[in-house]
Amino acid sequence: MVVVLRIGHRCVRDQRLTTHVCLAARAFGAEGVYIHGEKDEKLVEGVTKVVGKWGGKFFAQQIGNWVAFVKEWKGQGGKIAHLTMYGEKVQDVVGKIRKEKKLLVVVGAEKVEKEMYLAADYNVAVTSQPHSEVAALTIFLDRYFEGNELGREFGGAKVKIVPNKCGKSVLVCNKGAKQYKGEMC
C-alpha cells in the first residue's frame, strides 16, 4: 500500500502542480493522496472527477496538521519516504523501501520543515538537481513498482484509450457496451 502526502499546498499558486501530483500519483500506482495546506475544494473535486471517468479507486483527501497525521501513520506501523533533493539516491535505497508494505511518500510544495526530515524513515533524492516534485514522485513510484505500473488497468473506467500510432482512439464504455470513437490521422 503506497499513498502520497502532499504538504504545503497553496490554493491559487499550487493548484495546477498539486493536481499534477495527484494525477501522477494515481497513474503511477499510488492508492490515494492526502493534501495538507490551504483548503481547496476545487482541487479535490477535479481529481475525484478524473477518477470517476478514468476508473480505479484512487482517493484525494485534505488533512489538517501534517505532524499529527504523520505521527498517527507511524503509530499504525506505516513508514515514510520523503522526497528531497538532499536525500539518499533513489537508485541506492529503493530496493530496501520496496520491502515496506505500508508506505507514505511525501512531496512538499515549497521549503519543507526540518521535522519532516526527522520524521521520515527515508529521505530520498531523485537526482540531487532542482527539478519538480511531479518528476520526483513519478520516478520514485516507477522505481518502487519496477515499471509494472505502466501496464496497469483501472477498473470501472467510463473511457479508455487504445494506443495509436497517429490520432486518437477512445473506447467509451457505457453500461457494458463499448463504443469506439476514433479520430485518425
Next chain:
Amino acid sequence: MVVVLRIGHRCVRDQRLTTHVCLAARAFGAEGVYIHGEKDEKLVEGVTKVVGKWGGKFFAQQIGNWVAFVKEWKGQGGKIAHLTMYGEKVQDVVGKIRKEKKLLVVVGAEKVEKEMYLAADYNVAVTSQPHSEVAALTIFLDRYFEGNELGREFGGAKVKIVPNKCGKSVLVCNKGAKQYKGEMC
C-alpha cells in the same frame, strides 16, 4: 542529442509548469528546451539562472511558429517523438526511438493540434491515463537514457549536493575551492 519542445506556453497560467518541464528536461538528460507560445522572459531567465548555479550547458530558448521549426528540424534529419496519452506505449517503442541520434521530444500545454500528430515520427504514450506532461517527459527521458541520467554530473556547478540520510549537505564550489555547508538533523 535530445532536446525538448514545449508548445502552447501561456505566460501566467503555465509559468510554473513550464519551468518544471524545463528543469526536468535538464535534470533527466536533455540538452535544452525550445519554448513555443507567449513570450516569457522571466521563465527563460529563471531557467538560465538555475543552469548558472547548478552547472551543465542546458539552454532554454523561445521560438515563434512551431510548424516552421519542426519542418526545419526534420529537414536537418531530426526525428520527433510527441508525447501524448493517445500514442503508442513508451515501453513498446522506446527501444526503436533510442536509435535516433537527433531527437526532439514534444510536450504540449493544453490540447495539441492534429498537425503535430502528423509531423511526429512517434506519438508516444506514457500510460494512457491523464496525468502530467512533467511526468510523461521525465519517464520518457528516463527510459530513453535507461536510467543512466540519474547519476549524471553537471560540469561547472557553483553548488553541489552531497546525498544525506537526514539533513542537508551542500558543497559550495568557489573558484576551485570547495566549502562544505551542512545542516544536519
